[in-house]
Amino acid sequence: MRRKKRGGRLLKLMAAILMFAVSVRVLASGGAGKRLEEKLAVGGDFVRYALASESALVQSGTDGRLWQELIAETSIVPAEKTEEPETAGEKEEKRESLVVWEYTPGGEKKANTYPIENTTISPKSEKGYVRLGNIWVKNDSTKGIDLKWLLGAKLPFQLTGKGPHVLIVHTHGSECYFPQGRDSYTLDDVERTSDKRYNMIRVGDELEAVLKAEGVSVIHDRNIYDSPSYNGSYTRTLSAIGEALKKNPSIKVVIDVHRDAMTSADGVKYRTVADVNGERVAQLMLVMSTGESGLPHPDWAENLKLAVKLQNAMATKYPGIMRPMNLRKERFNMHATKGSMLVEVGTSANSLAEAIASVKLLGKELANVLKTAK
Numbered sequence: 001m002r003r004k005k006r007g008g009r010l011l012k013l014m015a016a017i018l019m020f021a022v023s024v025r026v027l028a029s030g031g032a033g034k035r036l037e038e039k040l041a042v043g044g045d046f047v048r049y050a051l052a053s054e055s056a057l058v059q060s061g062t063d064g065r066l067w068q069e070l071i072a073e074t075s076i077v078p079a080e081k082t083e084e085p086e087t088a089g090e091k092e093e094k095r096e097s098l099v100v101w102e103y104t105p106g107g108e109k110k111a112n113t114y115p116i117e118n119t120t121i122s123p124k125s126e127k128g129y130v131r132l133g134n135i136w137v138k139n140d141s142t143k144g145i146d147l148k149w150l151l152g153a154k155l156p157f158q159l160t161g162k163g164p165h166v167l168i169v170h171t172h173g174s175e176c177y178f179p180q181g182r183d184s185y186t187l188d189d190v191e192r193t194s195d196k197r198y199n200m201i202r203v204g205d206e207l208e209a210v211l212k213a214e215g216v217s218v219i220h221d222r223n224i225y226d227s228p229s230y231n232g233s234y235t236r237t238l239s240a241i242g243e244a245l246k247k248n249p250s251i252k253v254v255i256d257v258h259r260d261a262m263t264s265a266d267g268v269k270y271r272t273v274a275d276v277n278g279e280r281v282a283q284l285m286l287v288m289s290t291g292e293s294g295l296p297h298p299d300w301a302e303n304l305k306l307a308v309k310l311q312n313a314m315a316t317k318y319p320g321i322m323r324p325m326n327l328r329k330e331r332f333n334m335h336a337t338k339g340s341m342l343v344e345v346g347t348s349a350n351s352l353a354e355a356i357a358s359v360k361l362l363g364k365e366l367a368n369v370l371k372t373a374k
Contacts, residue, residue: 114263116178116349119270121283121323129324134315135308136324141290145304145327151312155373156302156338157252163217165370166253167244168208170200171237171333173224175259175348178271183352191261191348194227198352203345204257206356210363216370219248238333245336253306253339253370256332259355260285260344271349274320276361282346282354284362285323286311289342292329302338306369310341313365321358 123129123136130137132147139145159165174192176199179185185198193199201222208220221240226233237256245251259282262270272283286307291297307325315322323344334340343362345355 114267114269114349116269116271118273119262120274120320121272122320123324133312134319135312136315136322137327138324139327141292141327141329143290143292143300143327145301147308150301150304150308153305155305155309155369156299157373159217159252159370159373161250163250164219164248165250166211166216166218166255167241167248167251168204168218168220168255168257169237169241170204170221170224170258171233171256172226172230172258173200173222174227175200175261177259177346177352177355178349180351181353192226194224196222196224199224200257200259200345202352203259203355203359207255207257207359207363210360211367214364214367216367217250219244219251234333238336241333241336252337252373254333254337254341255366256340256342257359258287258342258344259350260347262347262349269349270347271354272323272347273350273354274318276318276321276357279357280354281321281357281361282350283323284314284321284346284358285344286325287332287342287344288325288327289330289332289334290327291331291335293331295331295335297331297335299335299338303334303340306339307341309369310362310366313369314362317365318361321361 128138130139130145130147132151135147135151137145137147173196174188174194176185176187176191176193176195177183179187179198183198185193185195188194196202201224204220204222208218211218221244223240225236225240241254260272262272264270273280274283275281288300288304288307289297290300304327311322311325332342334342345359345362
């Protein structure tokens with residue numbers, strides 16, 4: 001009996017060693033390889049913990065948490081698919097090192113630090129873009145577009161009666177900016193807060209105020225649809241848009257206000273900025289859709305008529321403020337009206353003040369474009 005027990009233990013030990021070896025090979029081939037090498041170089045504790053438990057997935061203590069972290073980073077199990085992914089930024093032009101963002105997750109003592117760098121996204125070559133004058137488009141869809149025709153075409157709607165004519169929504173309303181100065185606040189999570197004084201709701205408030213001051217009838221949905229769950233936020237927002245359109249059939253334009261997030265593999269966060277009349281402001285990006293991801297969007301080109309006109313007006317009057325428009329395969333709820341668009345106001349590393357400065361300019365030019373539809 002004793003010999004058999006020892007043999008069983010030996011088999012378990014050999015199985016554990018084999019599991020560990022295979023796991024090291026998988027992890028070393030992924031993004032966690034460097035971290036794994038560093039940890040293994042420190043000493044044998046990591047190996048001893050893995051063998052002692054005879055299962056690398058049921059660890060306890062510091063080394064166990066490390067193992068679970070590494071497994072999570074290189075997992076071959078696909079993550080749950082979100083309905084509409086965030087836009088991915090592209091880095092171009094000079095980068096200037098600025099500050100460090102320190103974030104301390106709840107219950108942890110040590111803050112995570114993220115270097116922040118300035119970047120201005122301004123293409124130097126037409127390669128990879130569709131261009132007409134000041135209008136640049138990064139076309140990530142399979143659809144062809146005629147910018148000259150879109151710029152000259154009449155808007156596919158008329159703003160008649162008292163309105164409201166414009167609806168402002170926020171699919172990801174808890175998105176927020178780098179907390180600094182008078183705009184400091186407590187983060188609920190990394191780059192997110194439910195405090196409407198500092199998240200996208202505040203940016204929407206500013207856009208609403210500017211449009212109203214310019215004589216545009218607008219309503220602002222100040223609800224947050226990405227909390228408590230991020231997944232499903234586009235579905236919840238679409239339901240809210242549907243209710244608003246049912247109650248106010250005069251609405252022709254739906255603007256979904258977001259902010260982007262640009263973080264490199266080594267943890268650097270990028271702040272997209274432009275200089276407008278001596279003031280540093282957040283760069284803006286219009287994200288448009290074709291509906292090729294499987295959700296029907298037959299009038300996708302109609303949305304572009306408004307977006308192209310706005311892109312041209314902003315880029316002409318405020319050089320540098322507009323990133324290239326991004327035409328995507330996803331739908332982003334833009335099938336709701338022929339005047340729908342999504343706008344990214346800066347990134348998570350921008351300040352709230354920079355975002356508000358940009359959206360003020362956006363509101364004025366949007367109002368001027370919409371006045372042509374009256």
